[in-house]
Amino acid sequence: MVYIYDTTLRDGAQTKGVSFSLEDKLRITQALDELGVHYIEGGWPGSNPKDLAYFEAVKGLRLGNSKVVAFSSTRRKGLKVEEDPNIQQLVKTEVPAVTVFGKSWDLHATQALGISLEENLQLIYDTISYLKRYFEEVFFDAEHFFDGYKSNPEYAVKTLKVAEEAGADCLVLCDTNGGTLWFETEEIFDAVLKEVKAPLGIHAHNDADMAVVNSLIAVRKGAVQVQGTINGLGERTGNANLCSIIPNLVLKMGVESIPKENLKKLYKVSRLVSELSNRPHPANLPFVGENAFAHKAGVHVSAVEKNPKLYEHMEPELVGNRRKITVSELSGRSNIVNKAREFGVELEKGSPEVKKVLERVKELEAQGYHFEGAEGTLELLFKESVGKAKKYFELKGFRVLTEKRSDNDEAYAEATIKVEIPEEVAREKGLEERVEHTAAEGRGPVEALDKALRKALEKFYPELKSVKLTDYKVRILNEAAGTKALPRVLIESTDGESKWGTVGVSPNIIEASWLALADAFKYKLMKEEEKKRR
Incomplete structure (x- = not known):
């Protein structure tokens, strides 16, 4: 069994330009629970008031599949674990599981924390052994583990052994700088497995574009927990993308994890996170992107029409996505027929209508x-x-003027528009006049044009108000x-x-x-x- 650990709400929220509200975090939590994610890292309660509020509010959610996890660092140097405010905030969350990160790279212990290597080991031991009194599960994120192992393998492994001795339920090897290559992941996991008995996990960043493959290799080597984010959100180039990891594990590798039937919700979860993070949904995402199962070239479309396996590695419906036939200058008749069917229009491949549409598309794209x-x-x-x-209306002309009266005044635009409505529409509305000639102002020319067109059309078509x-x-x-x-x-x-x-x-x-x-x-x-x- 491989457990999926989502850190979208904490690591993903560190993406440049992303700021989840409390309500956003709760909506994402519910969506992840419905997907069947095993662990949801809600945030670092000691770091900001929003995360603190989340752990209070999440108690009101009825989660059926997921455990909420709180996150923090090991105790601060110079403080007893009982006196550390970060650790005490963890205890107050009353969640079933916590994750603490500690330094496994000797360089970080001596330079970032400014402590001795022995003192760093003591921080790890004290924190984990203390938290084991209060929580069902305590996970240790061995921060910068892969870089630490390359620098000083003996010490990096020692941090894992101390965490294991303190009672950690899973030792998560972190590629925090994201620069580890796949063969290094294999070699390092093989070496670690000889040294510790506790279950292992993986937390990969994507700076070398290796996060997904490193996560999958870690599972092949025996990792039982995979950490990542929806859509690969995260600092710099992002974290391991769970939207790729989950279907690869379940559908390709046959690994027991999230139930196969739940993967149909993956596309919607991916879109939700994009919407709430106020970012365009990346069209080229594997599995859940709009283009993941899109076909443009006529040869491809013709083949997919005969057998989707000819140009698709799996059925898009398995992850809640759908096949998309696009139309462009590269299109053939198969594209047109398929696209027409999608629009509710049945056309024969050899019909003149298909030829007419195809020629018009190619003309416009040119x-x-x-x-x-x-x-x-x-x-x-x-x-x-x-x-x-x-024809719902016909343009009889428009004019747009932009004016700025001084350096201190804002520019504004005025649009004048004349449109004609079909006779039958005017008759249906009981109106004699079919030509509307209106004007409107806006901050810019497009807003002015939009307002003028609405003004002209809405008495004939009130549904445009929405x-x-x-x-x-x-x-x-x-x-x-x-x-x-x-x-x-x-x-x-x-x-x-x-x-x-x-x-x-x-x-x-x-x-x-x-x-x-x-x-x-x-x-x-x-x-x-x-x-x-x-």
Whole structure:
């Protein structure tokens, strides 16, 4: 049995730019428990008030699978363990398990702590033996163990033996600087296994891109606990990514750990952590990324259609992900047919509609369009091409002005827009006038354009009131062209229930923004109409 130890809430929270609120930490705790993680490291209660509050609040959660773990260092030099405030905060948490880290690299003991090697051993022994009186399990994180072993193997092993003697339930070998290579992990684990009898664990960082492979090798060598974070969050280049480790252990290596059926929740947990850490979800993550089972080249799509095993190493559904057929200038007819089916449109591979869509996609991508992050625009293109989406409004013109009256004043923008609504829509609403000519102001030209378009459309389409822009990105396609560069604008929108992306390309950034913005509203209207037809 290999136990999964998650440290997203402590080590992962040390990622640059990440700050979990107390509520975030509790939501992640519940998600990890539902996934079946065995240990959840909630934080260091002696280091900050938020972690202290977490250990109080987590008592109110009913966890069915996970044990919450508190984290701290060994006692401070010059203090008795009973007097150390960090250690006493651990005791107050009343959690079932604690992890303490201690120095296993002689360089750290003498230079970082400024103590003798013997005194460092005493810190480790005193802390663990004391905590064993209060907790079911005490884990020892041998900080910098691999670097310590390379520097002074005799002393590094001695720190493990002292922890074992003090009663540690698991000795976790830490690659804190993240520079250990796989063959070194093998050699060092082999050597340690000859010296200690206590169970071993692994805590790897990813500075040499070895964290996952080092963790898997450690398991092959006998490690029974693997520490890591969701999505590989962590300081510098991150920690070992549990979203890769868990499926590799369970599905590839056949190791008993988290139940296989629970892995279907892995994708959702990964997305949740990305959302709560306020970071884009990395599309290229193995197993749980949007691109993990995406197929772009026509040859690949055609083969996957016959047998997914031809270009997939496993079924995406096993980790809660799904196969994704993307459409681009590399697409063949198989891409178009598969994508159309995903959008609810059945097309025959040899039909003229497929040829029409394929040619239009390739034409637009040659102009700079990119549909892999703009499925809303792509679905509109498909359905408009086969007559499944109508015209909801037609642009009759817009004008955007930006004004700044002095150095001390903020610039603001004003947009004027004229749109025409189809006759049948106006008749349905009991309105005679079909042309709307409106204006609005905003802090920037896109906000002004957005407000003006809403003003024009909402009396015909009140459902647009729920649409909000959540992200706006500009990509310059030919940077060397200077001020003549071609911008591509990608907009993400939501109605509170679903999200969709739309794209626009034009030499004029305002027009590119208009194209993406108009598609965002058209997509919402199309989806509302489809709901009514069901």
